[in-house]
Amino acid sequence: MTDEIDATGALEASGLGKKYRRGWALRDVAFRLPAGRICALVGPNGSGKSTLLSLAAGLLTPTTGTVRVFGRPASDPGTRERIAFVAQDKPLYPRFSVADTLRLGRELNPRWDQSAAERVVAEADVPLSARVGSLSGGQRTCVALALALGKRADLLLLDEPMADQDPLRRRRMMGSLMAEAAERGTGVVISTHVLAELDGVCDYLLLMGGGRIRLAGGTDALQAAHRLVTGPSATGGGTPDALARHTVVESRTTGRQLTALIRPEGAPAGDGWIVTEPSLEDVLLGYLRAPDAPPMFTAEARATVTEVGA
Ligand SMILES: Nc1ncnc2c1ncn2[C@@H]1O[C@H](COP(=O)(O)OP(=O)(O)OP(=O)(O)O)[C@@H](O)[C@H]1O
DSSP states (O other), X not given: OOHHHHHHOSEXXXXXXXXXXXXXXXXXXXXXXXXXXXXXXXXXTTSSHHXXXXXXXXXXXXXXXXXXXXXEETTOHHHHTTEEEEOTTOOOOTTXXXXXXXXXXXXXXXXXOHHHHHHHHHHXXXXXXXXXXXXXXXXXXXXXXXXXXXXXXXXXXXXXXXXXXXXXXXXXXXXXXXXXXXXXXXXXXXXXXXXXXXXXXXSXXXXXETTEEEEEEEHHHHHXXXXXXXXXXXXXXSOOGGGTTSEEEEEEEETTEEEEEEEOSSSOOOTTOEEEOOOHHHHHHHHHHOTTSOOEEOGGGSOSSOOXXX
16 A cells, blocks of 8 residues: 555545435435554445445545545546456356456456455356356355455445355455455455344444544544443433433434433433443444434544535
């Protein structure tokens, strides 16, 4: 990795918006992803994850704002060489064998790494002689991932790559993907609905909702900024006094007990309250249950360039 990569960040969006015929899929998106991070991109169906990844891959043109990859516009031909994108539909030539597909990868990519690509298909027990059209959906995904890893890109953009993998293969593929990324300092943005997949694997998080970014930053910093608190619920409902000065992301009451995910301002809560640090999944579930909770960006996730959106 060069210093230039470190200084500019892998991805930086500013005032980014995308409007399809039916309306806005992304609005005023601004965030920064430093280089070399493994970033989970999470959000409900239709929240804009695929649109954001396609914009970052330079396959869609923004309606407003910009998205920069290593400091250059995503659509620059030079930038595309540094990105590998695995889309949900994984376009591959069905008549080609797996070996032909990897050969094409080698011809198209100057930095091609044949052994990295072959390792991925071998780990998934996909024969090199098999025709792509005869493979299962999960096996085709492995071939698409092999192409992405063989490209030796600086940033991998993966749109729900594990959705059609069985649990064992999912674990194995995540492991080898992350090992490759760690070894080369490759950045990864991986969209997923499987929250359990993220803990211990991703060190950065982007949570989307309604075409906007709701949470952005390093997972450690995001976890540290939240607390799970349990204590007596307020008589007559509402927020108990003990939580009044905090940002309450989400709360639930069971009988006389209230459990809340909060962003504490100072000491979390008073006597009679149990305070714990939430897991990453606790934080995500809290925000997913509360679509109107105020967004949060850690310092490193704030875009350095500002641009006015539509
Ligand atoms: N090509 C398109 N033409 C028109 N509308 C689109 C197109 N692609 C996406 N949309 C709309 O944009 C919004 C965001 O879609 P997008 O696919 O980016 O969400 P997503 O978070 O990736 O969803 P999922 O988790 O279901 O894959 C949705 O309302 C969707 O209907």
